[in-house]
Amino acid sequence: xxxxxxPTYNEAYGIVQAIxxxxxxxxxxxxxxxxxxxxxTDNTVSLVKELGVTVVASEIKGRATQMNKGDSIAKRDILxxxxxxxxxxxxx
Numbered sequence: 001x002x003x004x005x006x007p008t009y010n011e012a013y014g015i016v017q018a019i020x021x022x023x024x025x026x027x028x029x030x031x032x033x034x035x036x037x038x039x040x041t042d043n044t045v046s047l048v049k050e051l052g053v054t055v056v057a058s059e060i061k062g063r064a065t066q067m068n069k070g071d072s073i074a075k076r077d078i079l080x081x082x083x084x085x086x087x088x089x090x091x092x
Contacts, residue, residue, distance in 0.1 A: 002077075003070070005067055005070030006018070007070070009061065015044055017085075033054065035048045035054065036056050037058065037066075038058040044084075056070070
C-alpha cells in the first residue's frame with residue numbers, strides 16, 4: 001500500500017523506538033520501511049539493519065535530498081515521510 005521513508009543522520013537514540021512502533025502497527029497495513037542515512041558516525045545504520053528494514057546511503061546531506069532518494073527506490077505509490085524520532089499514532 002505505501003512506503004515509509006525516514007531520513008537519518010546520527011539518530012541512534014530515537015530510531016529503534018520509531019521503527020519498532022511502525023513495525024507493530026504495520027501488521028494492519030502493507031508497507032515497506034526505507035531508512036535513508038546521510039553518513040551517520042554513530043550506530044544508526046547497524047541498529048536499523050538489525051531491525052530488518054531497507055537502508056540506503058545518501059551521498060549528499062540534507063533532509064530533502066534524503067527524502068528524494070527514498071522516493072526514488074520506493075516500491076509503493078503512496079509515500080509517508082517520518083522523522084527518525086517521530087512516533088506515528090497507533091493506527092496511523
